Amino acid sequence: MNRRTFLTLAASAAAAAASRTAGAVTFQREEREEQEFVGVLMDTTRCIGCRQCEVACAEVNDLPVPKPAEDNGLAERRDTTPDRFTVVNAYETEKGKVFVKKQCLHCWQPACAAACPTNAMEKTPQGPVIWHPDRCLGCRYCMLACPFEIPRFEYFSANPRIRKCTMCFSRLEEGKIPACVAACPMDALQFGKKRELMEIARSRIYQNPDSYVHHIYGEFEAGGTGWLYLSSVPFEQLGFRTDLGTMTFPDYTREFLYAVPLVLLGLPTLLYGLSEMTKKKGGE
Amino acid sequence: MLGAQTWSAPSRWQFIKQELKPKGPLWTPFNMLAAFVIVGGLIITAIRFAKGLGAVTNLNQTYPWGLWIGFDVITGVAFAGGAYLVTLSVYVLHAEKFHPIVRPTVLNGFLSYVFYAGALVLDLGRPWHIANPIIGNKFGYNSVLFLVSWHFLLYMLAELLEFSPVVAEWLNAEKAKRWLSRLTLGAVIFGVTLSTLHQSGLGALYLFAKPKLHPLWYSEFLPVLFLASSVFAGIAMIIFEGTISHRVFRDRIDPQHHASFEDIVFSLSKGAAVSMYVYLFMKFLIFVHGQHWNYVATKWGAWFLVEVVVFTLIPCALFTHGYRQQRLDLVRIAAGMTLVGILLNRLNVSVIAFNWNSPATYYPTVWEVWVSLMVVFMEILVFRWVVNRMPVLSSATH
Numbered sequence: 001m002n003r004r005t006f007l008t009l010a011a012s013a014a015a016a017a018a019s020r021t022a023g024a025v026t027f028q029r030e031e032r033e034e035q036e037f038v039g040v041l042m043d044t045t046r047c048i049g050c051r052q053c054e055v056a057c058a059e060v061n062d063l064p065v066p067k068p069a070e071d072n073g074l075a076e077r078r079d080t081t082p083d084r085f086t087v088v089n090a091y092e093t094e095k096g097k098v099f100v101k102k103q104c105l106h107c108w109q110p111a112c113a114a115a116c117p118t119n120a121m122e123k124t125p126q127g128p129v130i131w132h133p134d135r136c137l138g139c140r141y142c143m144l145a146c147p148f149e150i151p152r153f154e155y156f157s158a159n160p161r162i163r164k165c166t167m168c169f170s171r172l173e174e175g176k177i178p179a180c181v182a183a184c185p186m187d188a189l190q191f192g193k194k195r196e197l198m199e200i201a202r203s204r205i206y207q208n209p210d211s212y213v214h215h216i217y218g219e220f221e222a223g224g225t226g227w228l229y230l231s232s233v234p235f236e237q238l239g240f241r242t243d244l245g246t247m248t249f250p251d252y253t254r255e256f257l258y259a260v261p262l263v264l265l266g267l268p269t270l271l272y273g274l275s276e277m278t279k280k281k282g283g284e
Numbered sequence: 285m286l287g288a289q290t291w292s293a294p295s296r297w298q299f300i301k302q303e304l305k306p307k308g309p310l311w312t313p314f315n316m317l318a319a320f321v322i323v324g325g326l327i328i329t330a331i332r333f334a335k336g337l338g339a340v341t342n343l344n345q346t347y348p349w350g351l352w353i354g355f356d357v358i359t360g361v362a363f364a365g366g367a368y369l370v371t372l373s374v375y376v377l378h379a380e381k382f383h384p385i386v387r388p389t390v391l392n393g394f395l396s397y398v399f400y401a402g403a404l405v406l407d408l409g410r411p412w413h414i415a416n417p418i419i420g421n422k423f424g425y426n427s428v429l430f431l432v433s434w435h436f437l438l439y440m441l442a443e444l445l446e447f448s449p450v451v452a453e454w455l456n457a458e459k460a461k462r463w464l465s466r467l468t469l470g471a472v473i474f475g476v477t478l479s480t481l482h483q484s485g486l487g488a489l490y491l492f493a494k495p496k497l498h499p500l501w502y503s504e505f506l507p508v509l510f511l512a513s514s515v516f517a518g519i520a521m522i523i524f525e526g527t528i529s530h531r532v533f534r535d536r537i538d539p540q541h542h543a544s545f546e547d548i549v550f551s552l553s554k555g556a557a558v559s560m561y562v563y564l565f566m567k568f569l570i571f572v573h574g575q576h577w578n579y580v581a582t583k584w585g586a587w588f589l590v591e592v593v594v595f596t597l598i599p600c601a602l603f604t605h606g607y608r609q610q611r612l613d614l615v616r617i618a619a620g621m622t623l624v625g626i627l628l629n630r631l632n633v634s635v636i637a638f639n640w641n642s643p644a645t646y647y648p649t650v651w652e653v654w655v656s657l658m659v660v661f662m663e664i665l666v667f668r669w670v671v672n673r674m675p676v677l678s679s680a681t682h
Contacts, residue, residue: 081345111492117430118413119422135422138409140348141429145492152345153409155338160409244495252491253428256507260431260481267477271376275469278378 037108037127039218039226040167040181041197042101043204044238045211046188049074049088049099056183057086057103060168074099077239082152082163086180093233100238101180101189103165104129104150105218106226108194111249112142112151120162121151127194127226128167136162147222147244167226197228204230223248296455303673318661325658328651329406337409340651346639347646352407354634355627355656358486360400362510362626365518366525367393368479369555371446375472384541385548387450387676388529389522391667394443399663401436406655428488435482442475454674484511490633498637500579500588503570506633512566513626515559519552520599520622527616533671538678546612553603553615556622560600567592584640591632595625 051068058065063083066073074090079102086103106129112121113129120136123129131151138160142151154160168178176182181189190200198219205212217235218225222244229235236242332340343350370389373379405411417424417433424430445467452461487510494502503509530537530545579585599621606614635646671677 079345114426115429115492117417117424117427117433119424132422135413135416136410137413137416138411139407139429140409141427141489143345143348144489144496147495149346153348154336155341155343156336158334158336160336241495249492250426252494252504253426253488256428256484256488256491257426257431263481264477267480268473271372271473271476275376275378275473278376280378
């Protein structure tokens with residue numbers, strides 16, 4: 001056991017203990033029906049930019065593992081890639097340096113899932129949005145639709161996959177918590193049901209009204225997301241899109257899709273009627 | 285020629301074998317160019333499948349859809365709109381005037397779908413799953429793309445049915461022709477319905493792009509705008525294709541047909557002008573209602589005006605004037621400009637004004653352009669092959 005593994009383990013134990021107080025979430029299949037969606041709360045005021053979440057994510061998902069101590073990753077603005085599901089970026093703000101972790105937000109009604117012609121992007125009943133390789137056509141409409149620009153495509157592969165954070169879906173099914181949450185030494189990340197996370201987030205704002213802006217990002221954005229964020233500065237300063245509105249993305253196409261069966265039934269009838277009306281006597 | 289009314293199977297087979305051979309000189313400049321473009325395109329395609337899309341395209345994480353979707357599919361399908369308009373006029377509204385152009389237009393529409401929409405396969409990351417939305421490896425009922433893919437497939441079948449009597453005529457299969465002709469009205473009604481849904485569906489695809497598309501192009505009425513513009517896109521394509529066909533295939537056209545073509549073109553230009561007025565009116569309403577005045581002074585505003593004023597309003601006026609003065613040259617210029625305008629509009633929505641605010645950029649590689657050209661040349665070659673053999677431009681049997 002090397003030092004990092006030890007630290008990670010120690011951190012996960014601590015985080016696991018913390019999350020148990022917030023109400024542990026189990027994933028037994030029998031319980032699915034009354035299950036509430038789960039998510040993660042990120043308190044950016046607590047994040048120190050150690051990037052242990054990135055390391056844990058890479059290890060769990062078999063991705064190239066970053067070396068926070070050496071690679072100077074906070075110096076530049078980085079984005080997620082097909083082999084980097086989460087990144088921590090540093091933002092210079094009016095209240096000094098703020099670190100923000102970026103990954104899939106696991107929307108409550110995701111645009112990617114509504115866009116997918118084969119449900120290869122699926123909002124699971126537990127909350128995480130996951131990808132099914134056996135269904136996906138590689139059409140990349142999920143990428144076009146996602147307002148947070150999260151799904152990533154392997155452009156240099158003959159057998160490309162869509163890659164993104166899965167909220168460690170397979171770990172959740174084993175009763176564990178997401179690797180990044182387990183790895184966070186500062187309790188900046190907290191896993192739980194959204195309802196409970198909202199209570200935690202609100203009470204932090206109420207108890208420290210001067211430390212936080214009174215907004216929980218993800219409560220309503222794009223219809224609400226599985227990941228929630230707390231911040232000491234307006235979210236615009238942290239690279240968040242604040243112009244997305246509160247409408248869920250499936251609603252953007254719902255009216256159009258509802259019109260389809262009407263057109264399919266009504267238009268042929270109308271056209272047949274027109275054809276009969278304009279028919280010349282003795283013709284055809 | 286082979287006028288035998290009742291053929292035994294072997295002789296029909298021999299006839300097809302004979303027809304498969306090229307007619308006319310093989311090494312014309314056009315053929316050499318086409319061969320060069322197609323062979324090169326096939327090599328690029330092979331590299332694309334061996335090494336991934338990134339090997340030949342500039343697509344990236346911010347621009348998942350580039351020229352192959354924006355031009356081949358989104359623009360190509362609009363250009364193919366003529367088929368549903370003409371079949372609607374002739375078979376449903378009984379506007380007999382347009383009968384002479386039904387066959388070339390339906391052929392053009394069908395081939396456009398096969399080649400342009402077919403080029404979608406090149407863009408799919410995992411094309412071996414292409415049948416999934418059809419065979420039910422999960423139906424994405426919530427997805428506009430699911431709807432569009434189904435309608436593409438069914439529409440191709442409808443167009444094939446509409447064209448099948450011509451094939452039967454070519455093969456001298458009288459019985460089959462009579463049987464297939466009876467299906468035409470049904471196929472047309474089915475085809476027009478599917479067309480309205482997927483022409484607008486292509487616009488509906490971009491409803492999700494609200495946070496990414498420039499406000500001058502984004503509108504909740506995108507589906508309606510796409511449907512309306514497919515009307516004059518289709519008409520402009522008929523005029524464009526007809527003008528070329530009437531030069532290239534002069535000997536395949538009977539004299540009365542040739543004479544009536546001018547008359548048809550003028551009627552079409554009236555239709556184009558009317559649909560463009562309607563479209564421009566809607567554009568204007570959306571513009572005013574969206575309070576977009578403050579964008580006009582920006583470079584995006586200027587670009588918007590190029591599309592809407594230069595390549596929609598001016599050709600609209602030219603169609604009107606050309607129709608009034610019965611001037612073929614004006615109508616042809618208008619048709620050409622309209623095609624450019626549609627191209628601009630579709631590329632603006634799908635590529636140029638998409639992610640306008642993002643630091644990442646996309647412009648197609650020369651290979652992407654090359655493959656798109658390959659698709660165009662393939663369609664032209666097959667169109668020429670069919671027109672030179674089957675009774676497409678003249679209703680008389682060969």
